[in-house]
Amino acid sequence: MISPRVWLPPRVLLFRVRAVALARREHDHRIRRAPLSIWRLSRLLALARGRDRIVELGTAAGWTAYSLALANPRARVKTYDLGLRPGRDRYRRLVPASALERVEFVLRRAEDGPEQPTSCDLLLIDADHWHPAVREMFEAWYGSVVPGGLVVFDDVAPQFPDVAQTISDLGLSGERLGRLFVHRKPAP
Secondary structure (H helix, E strand, C coil): CCCCCCCCCHHHHHHHHHHHHHHHHCCCHHHHCCCCCHHHHHHHHHHHCCCCEEEEECCCCCHHHHHHHHHCCCCEEEEEECCCCCCHHHHHCCCCHHHHCCEEEEECCHHHCCCCCCCEEEEEECCCCCHHHHHHHHHHHHHHEEEEEEEEECCCCCCCHHHHHHHHHHCCCCEEECCEEEEECCCC
């Protein structure tokens, strides 16, 4: 069970404050809806603690990928998105080189799965919110999740009913943490 307390590591909090300030200065209004809320980010970072191989499906501005790398100095984060978000590079400049070198951006459809066999401790599905796409992403990537690894779905909320519907259709067991749903892959 994850504690309900909200806490961000200082490096993540500093990045977030600087990124929000930059978004305001640059009039980047898309950012207000894109990054995870502080509460969800806090929960995600708690779930990711000790997990060093992370795959994120749905990069947006890169804030979550950067935060995952900043929170864990051993984590390698591979993040997939089909499009290049305008302005993503401006947020990259706020991240120390030691974290940047552990974040890999891949321009590729998440539904196509990994480009080569891989394994991950945590899979974050936060790309498309349409039922067939969410299901395709899960099915394309689930084989890469190690036993005991986590699959985290974001945006399990009334405004995105297809995410919850996909989880139900797949028959996944797990825990709901606000707008996050966490499924632990069982051992074989």
